[in-house]
Amino acid sequence: xxxxxxxxxxxxxGKTTLLGYLxxxxxxxxxxxxxxxxxxLHLLVAPKILHREKFVGSKVAxxxxxxxxxxxxxxxxxxxxxxxxxxxxxLVKVAIDxxxxxxxxxxxxxxPSKAIKMVDRVVGEWFIxxxxxxxxxxxxxxxxxxxxxxxVAMVKQKTRLTAKEENAEMILIDGPPGIGCPVIxxxxxxxxxxxxxxxxESGLSDLQRIVELSKGFGLTIGLVTxxxxxxxxxxxxxxxxxxxxxxxxxxxxxxxxxxxxTMAQGRTVDKCVASPAxxxxxxxxxxxRAMLGETSPISG
Amino acid sequence: xxxARTISTDLSVSEGWPxxxxxxxxxxxxGKTLVATNLxxxxxxxxxxxxxxxxxxxxxxxxAGSEEAHKVYRPVPSIxxxxxxxxxxxxxxxxxxxxxxxxxxxxxxxxxxxxxxxxSMLCPDDAISEIDxxxxxxxxxxxxAFELVYGRLKVGEAAATPLIRHVKKMVPKEGIAxxxxxxxxACTAVESIRGAQLCVLVTEPTPFGLHDLKLxxxxxxxxxxxxxxxxxxxxxxxxxxxxxxxxxxxxxxGRLPLDxxxxxxxxxxxxxxxxxxxxxxxxxxxxxxxxxxxx
Numbered sequence: 001x002x003x004x005x006x007x008x009x010x011x012x013x014g015k016t017t018l019l020g021y022l023x024x025x026x027x028x029x030x031x032x033x034x035x036x037x038x039x040x041l042h043l044l045v046a047p048k049i050l051h052r053e054k055f056v057g058s059k060v061a062x063x064x065x066x067x068x069x070x071x072x073x074x075x076x077x078x079x080x081x082x083x084x085x086x087x088x089x090x091l092v093k094v095a096i097d098x099x100x101x102x103x104x105x106x107x108x109x110x111x112p113s114k115a116i117k118m119v120d121r122v123v124g125e126w127f128i129x130x131x132x133x134x135x136x137x138x139x140x141x142x143x144x145x146x147x148x149x150x151x152v153a154m155v156k157q158k159t160r161l162t163a164k165e166e167n168a169e170m171i172l173i174d175g176p177p178g179i180g181c182p183v184i185x186x187x188x189x190x191x192x193x194x195x196x197x198x199x200x201e202s203g204l205s206d207l208q209r210i211v212e213l214s215k216g217f218g219l220t221i222g223l224v225t226x227x228x229x230x231x232x233x234x235x236x237x238x239x240x241x242x243x244x245x246x247x248x249x250x251x252x253x254x255x256x257x258x259x260x261x262t263m264a265q266g267r268t269v270d271k272c273v274a275s276p277a278x279x280x281x282x283x284x285x286x287x288x289r290a291m292l293g294e295t296s297p298i299s300g
Numbered sequence: 301x302x303x304a305r306t307i308s309t310d311l312s313v314s315e316g317w318p319x320x321x322x323x324x325x326x327x328x329x330x331g332k333t334l335v336a337t338n339l340x341x342x343x344x345x346x347x348x349x350x351x352x353x354x355x356x357x358x359x360x361x362x363x364a365g366s367e368e369a370h371k372v373y374r375p376v377p378s379i380x381x382x383x384x385x386x387x388x389x390x391x392x393x394x395x396x397x398x399x400x401x402x403x404x405x406x407x408x409x410x411x412x413x414x415x416x417x418x419x420s421m422l423c424p425d426d427a428i429s430e431i432d433x434x435x436x437x438x439x440x441x442x443x444x445a446f447e448l449v450y451g452r453l454k455v456g457e458a459a460a461t462p463l464i465r466h467v468k469k470m471v472p473k474e475g476i477a478x479x480x481x482x483x484x485x486a487c488t489a490v491e492s493i494r495g496a497q498l499c500v501l502v503t504e505p506t507p508f509g510l511h512d513l514k515l516x517x518x519x520x521x522x523x524x525x526x527x528x529x530x531x532x533x534x535x536x537x538x539x540x541x542x543x544x545x546x547x548x549x550x551x552x553x554g555r556l557p558l559d560x561x562x563x564x565x566x567x568x569x570x571x572x573x574x575x576x577x578x579x580x581x582x583x584x585x586x587x588x589x590x591x592x593x594x595x
Contacts, residue, residue: 009355011483012329016508037486038326038515040508059395079416099490099522104416105395143519146487149458177328177483178354181458201569202333202357209355212455230560231567260558264538266507 001163002292003171005034005190009210011177013198014226017259019174020044020268021281022288023133028169031136032159034152034186035176036124037145039138043266047129047136055139055154057123057147058103061096067115070094074107074116083107099144124151128162135162149181156186170292179213187217192292194222194250199234207238211245221247222291224284228252248291251284253277319476319593322496322525326512328483330502331532331556334566336480337361339500339589340446341573342582346476350450351492353436353463358448358480360569365443372451373432374415374462379406383427390419390428411458436463438470445571461491468492485512485519498593499525500553505538513541517550528592530585533558551592554585 004022006015019041023031033041061082070093075083082100087093096107096116108116123145129136137159141148156173163171175186187193193214197207207223214221223242228235229252239249253259256277323336333350337358340348350358359367377390377399388401398412399419410433420428435457441448451467453460460482468491471477481492493499499520503509513529520527527550531541534555545552556562556578565572572578 008328010329010357012327035484037484037489038328038512040327040511043507043511077417077421099494102414102416103395104414104418105393106416106418106421109393109418109422141486143485143515144490144522146490148484148486178352178460178488179455180354180453180460180488182486183354184456184458198567200563200567201360202355202566205357205360206355209455216456227563230563234567255560255563257558260533261537263508264504264506264536266538 001169001171002191003173003189004192004194004288004292005173005175005186006194006196007175007183007186007210008177008196009179009206010197010203013196013203014253015196016040016044016174017263018194018196018224018281018284019172021278022285023172024268025282025285026170026172028167029134030159030163030166030168030171031131031134032155032171032173033136033138034155034173034182036139036148036151036155036182037141037176039140041136041174042138044268045131045133045136047127047131047138049127049129051128053126054122055124055126055151056120057145057150058121059105059118060098060101060103060121061105061107061116062119063094063096064115064117067113068094069113069115071112074111077106077110102146123147126151126154126158128158134168135166137162149185152182152185156188179209183213187214187219190219192222192288193219194224194288196224196226197238198227199225199231199238201234204234204238204241208241211247215245220291222250222288223247224250224253226253227255229254250287250291251280253280253284318471318473320471320479320496321477321589321593322479322481322493322499323502324481324489324493324499324516324520325483325502326485326516327503327508330504330509332483332502333357333361333480334532334572335500335502335530336478337446338571338573338582339585340478341571342586343476343478346478347447347449347471349467349471349477349479350448351464351467351479352482353451353453353460353467354482354488356450356452358450359441361571362441362444362446362448364441364448367439367441369437369439372435372438372463372466374435374459375417375430376410376413376415376433377408377419377428378431379408380427380429383425385425387424390423393418393422414459415462435459438463438467440470460488464488464491485515490519490523493520493525494523496525498528498589500528500530500589502530502532503541504533505531505536505541507539510539510541510544517548526592528553531555553588553592554581556581
């Protein structure tokens with residue numbers, strides 16, 4: 001079984017577009033969406049939820065009103081500035097902003113009247129679903145919550161279990177943008193990382209950082225340049241950079257309004273008429289399979 | 301190039317108070333940086349704070365004359381082995397599992413540490429102090445198309461929020477600041493948007509754009525920040541974002557059509573606000589944003 005992760009550094013370069021195409025082309029796959037705070041893959045593959053579970057990400061501090069003497073000792077020790085005194089000179093009260101609390105429990109430990117309790121914090125939900133392209137594991141972080149990295153780790157764990165049960169040959173994972181904790185969590189243990197970039201100065205700048213991150217984990221990297229003809233000069237610079245960094249170029253997808261319009265209607269691309277972009281993705285798919293074959297010739 | 305603009309005094313909203321305009325989105329790649337940089341250029345006397353510290357890009361459009369970087373650290377525990385009795389308290393206290401006490405040593409995992417300070421404060425033997433862990437750079441970029449401050453997270457560092465907090469503190473207490481925020485609706489976006497008067501959510505008329513816009517609006521409202529919308533690639537034949545915004549009482553402050561020429565200008569790191577064809581769109585956006593902030 002092979003695990004392929006599609007990431008990009010910069011957002012909106014076409015991760016989900018490419019992943020949707022790969023999912024519709026390759027058989028015996030299990031899909032996962034690790035972009036837990038802005039998931040999109042489900043909009044493309046119409047999942048039917050088979051199992052759902054709440055996710056407790058951490059703890060959060062709450063003040064048990066009657067016990068609190070409003071002494072204020074907890075206020076300065078909170079590094080997240082989550083505890084504030086509210087009210088006027090006559091009546092000062094201590095209040096915790098749950099949004100800023102990271103659940104370190106220091107306040108509850110130092111409170112002289114034991115008035116601060118740590119309670120479970122449900123930060124999201126994860127799902128196992130059936131789609132036309134195999135099973136899929138996905139999640140949704142409550143807007144504004146933290147611990148997306150932990151929820152990603154949960155999605156990955158459930159994906160691997162599901163893939164085993166399904167006897168899948170490949171796991172296809174849609175990753176989040178950026179290079180921070182949810183991305184680090186997404187990349188861990190992948191057989192192949194496909195980075196989708198675009199030929200813009202921003203895309204190039206972000207590419208260098210996600211390549212450096214992936215290489216830091218010793219991962220095998222393939223590169224796809226979307227909208228490649230938008231700026232041929234930058235596309236060339238991107239591919240030069242790739243060869244310097246030992247990153248395999250999997251292909252270029254041309255700028256294609258038809259593709260944008262198809263995605264705008266929420267359809268997977270295989271259903272629309274043949275176009276240069278689709279042909280390009282088909283070639284990328286074959287190259288990716290060849291590359292996976294190389295990474296371990298005695299594939300299980 | 302636009303001539304340097306003299307800004308009429310009515311743009312300074314409330315004397316002595318910072319005006320913070322966040323530019324965010326649920327979905328990545330909808331055009332946050334495009335809107336934030338061009339809006340800042342159109343306002344003229346505003347500061348841009350690039351809070352997308354994982355992948356900062358505003359510097360490309362600022363083309364600053366000079367950059368001054370300083371290193372930012374976060375505190376992590378350091379064990380004084382001469383005082384440590386291997387009692388195991390710190391490992392029990394740490395809610396983030398960043399400390400493991402083994403039979404002969406204490407291991408600290410910097411990448412898991414949230415820097416709460418609980419271990420150093422509560423160690424019964426006073427054996428834990430805090431040392432600096434390098435997080436990334438905070439950079440002031442001067443002499444470009446606009447004044448810019450930004451953060452650049454060290455590659456491999458998971459914790460972006462402490463750097464975001466640091467860059468936010470570099471924004472002066474007075475004047476107008478535009479803040480380019482990271483994508484998504486998780487803690488990094490929250491930290492960036494918190495405290496703004498207005499949050500311009502950049503979206504696109506696709507099912508993905510609309511889906512993530514709904515999540516982003518929920519987040520922005522939780523933070524008690526007023527949401528507004530800018531529709532990029534507005535000519536796409538997807539869901540009707542305007543209708544959605546009207547139904548939910550969210551003002552649409554501007555639109556930009558899907559146009560290959562715009563994509564090409566952006567690809568080269570150029571500002572649309574400096575091109576005759578598109579300058580009006582961002583001057584109009586500036587006026588709408590400022591009147592929303594003053595409401």
